[in-house]
Amino acid sequence: MTRMPLPDIKNSIDRVIHAVEGRYTQGLSPASLTLAFMDWLIHTAHSPGKLSEMRENFLRKYSAFGLWSMRAAFDPELKPFITPLPGDRRFSDAAWQRFPYNVMAQGFLLQEQWWHYATTGIPGVADHHENVVSFAARQWLDVLSPTNYPATNPLVIEKAMNTGGQSLFQGMQNLLEDIQHNLLGDADTQTSEFRVGENLACTPGKVVFRNRLIELIQYSPTTDKVSAEPILITPAWIMKYYILDLSEHNSMVKYLVDKGHTVFMISWHNPTARDRDMGMSDYLRRGVMDALQAINHIVPEQKVHLVGYCLGGTLASIAASAMARDNDDRLKSLTLFTAQTDFTEAGELMLFIDESQLSYMEDIMWDKGYLDTQQMAGAFTLLRSYDLIWSRIISEYLLGETPRMNDLMAWNADSTRMPYKMHSEYLRKLFLHNDLASGRFRVGDRPVSLRDIRVPVFCVATQKDHVAPWRSVYKINDLMNTEVTFVLTSGGHNAGIVSEPGHPRRSYQMGVQTAEDKHIPADDWPLRHESKDGSWWEPWSDWLKSHSSGSTTPPSLGNADAGYPVMGPAPGTFVFEN
Structure with missing residues (x-):
């Protein structure tokens, strides 16, 4: 029997320890x-x-503050001692302006302010470490917020009195049900009204290609004529593709099809332990490039509008760069939704990216061969702790409210895994070393450069994006030597993209930068471009039409003669993988 060399045994022991430890951290x-x-x-x-x-x-x-507190007991019109930061909604209700709750709220905000002062501006502290400490201090302080406790939250007290304590009883029931679901590991019953293929991901279409990594869906046309060039959408594989095909009223796929576009969508396989060695090159080759090859046979002699969302947009940028390097002219345009290409200012996610953290995460992934949904959710939950933790605790457990599920929330609960090799390469090469923006990212045996891309680019960023901050997405204007139409829209990373016409309170700004234009600093860009009410989907559809070569009859679904037969109805099979 062959024995494992001693160094491998030691390394394995370390990894096992870190993997077990990571489940609790x-x-x-x-x-x-x-x-x-x-x-x-x-x-x-x-x-x-x-x-x-x-x-x-x-x-x-x-x-x-002590003097202010004494006055606050007798002067209901007294101005706040501290104004909350923009976006802090915790104390916005009028009940928090009454004594003694106003003193509690203001005391907490003062504590937050002082700890921010104490954890920043220390000479000699590394920027990354300062950000981590300041962030951790905010997380601990959030635990102490008076909004989180029944005795110090006037809204909880008022509702309990008005309902004779029924709100607290219902809150306890909600808590016990959640504990039961977590212990049993069963599905959340709140999502039961939403079903993929019925009222989610239900735009008609066919699966026309499948390999180990993707299913390619071609959607059925609804118009007599379609734009000559088809669209290929590359979603992020961190979640299921159907965020772009949610309900009938807010499906981007349906919108595009109804506007006369031929739309193809990649649906990613949900990786398991056997896929641990799939890397970025596999996602490029078996994902984007295989899908393009299929489309070239189904819609022959036509170029393709390539569209990428989030991580899928980063991959689409890499694909477009590699194709430009190799004089592959099959692309007509490139559209990117909340996709980063320069990761030097990638927002608060960078708090979790350093050599120590990545080494630790690799050991956790090594244990299973993938990064599972709970481990991925941990970082995003911390970044939005009020929205994803405390506000839910308050509304469901303290106020006894029954949560109302919507289609976007149902999609968000349907997460996927990330293969060990791919995720490690993604974090190291892109987040940690910024290889793509620096011209060091290799496809095959040679590096690629975004400056080689010559097709027009349509880039969308969202104002409240915690995953891909808009100023980071904006850097694409400095990295590409082509025409870039940049759109800044209201909303967050997901809600800003699912922004169908007719959606209330939506607005956007749009500007075009050519290769000859001078640089506009990110903070100046919103000041120079008019804000328009409505959905950015409409100008994007017009942009696609303006970069198309006319209209034609819709192509057939699949092409059996070329080896791409219809393999089944949309949404396919990969989307159902757990």
Whole structure:
């Protein structure tokens, strides 16, 4: 029997320990967090001037707050001591303006303000470590918010009194049901009214190609004439594709088909342990390139509008760069939704990206061969802790409200896994080393450059994006040597993209930059472009039509003679993989 070499045994032991440990740390590296706090603590202790300022700031602020608190007990019109940050809705209700709740709320905001001051601006602390410490301080302080406790939340008290305590009883029932679902691991019954293929992902179409990694869906035409060039949509494989084909009223796929476009969609396989060695090259070759080849046989002699969403947009950018490098002219245009190509300012997700954290995450993935849904959800949940944790606790457990599920929430609960090799390469090469923007990302045996892309680009960013901040997405204007139409729309990473015509309170700004134009700083761009009410889908559809070569009769679904027969109805089989 062959024995494992000693170094491999030691390495395996370390990985097993880290993998088991990671289940209890939400995938966060204890070493990474410790390094950040030690950096902050040592430099703070070695900065007597800053310590003196912190002490003076504490005494001055809290002395003034004490005087304000005494006045607040008798003056209901007293102005707030601290104005909450934009977007902080925790204390927006009028009940928080009454004594003593106004003092509780203002005291908490003062505490937040002081800890932000204490964890930032320390001379010598690395920027990354400062961000980690400041973020961690906010997370711990969120636990102490008076909104989270029945005795200090006036809305909870008022509802309990009005319902004779029934709201608290219902909240306890909601809590027990959630505990039961988590212990049994069964499906969330809240999503039962939404079913894929029935009222989700239900635009008619056919699966016309399948390999180990993708199913390619071709949607049935609804118009007598269609634009000559078809559209290929590459969604992110971190979630199921049908965010772009939700309900009938907000399906981007249906909208495009009804506008006279031939639409193809990639539906990704949900990886298992046997897919652990699938890398970025597999997603490029078996995903985008195989799909393009199929489309070239189904719609021959026509170029393709390539569309990518989030991580799928980054992959589409890589594909377009590689094709431009190799003089492959099969693309007509490139459209990117909330897709980053330069990761130097990739937002608060960078809090979880450093060498220590990535090494730890690789050990966690090594255990199973993939990154599972719970481990991925941990980081996103922390980034939006109020929306995803505390607001739910308050509404469901303290106020006893029954959550109302919608199609976007049902899709969000239908997450997927990430293969070990691909996710490691993605985080290291793109997030950590920024290889794509730096011209170092290799496809095959040679690097690719975004500057080689010459087809027109339509790029969409969203104002409240916590995954791909719009200023990071905006950097594409500096990386490409072609015409870029940049759109900044209201909403977040998902809701800003699912922004169908008729959706209330939607707006966007749009501008065009050619290769000859001078650089406009990101913060200046919104000031120079008019805000328009409505959906950005409409100008995008017009843009696609303007970059098409006319109309033709709709192509057949699939092409059996060329080896691409219809393999079954949409939404296919991969979308049902758990």
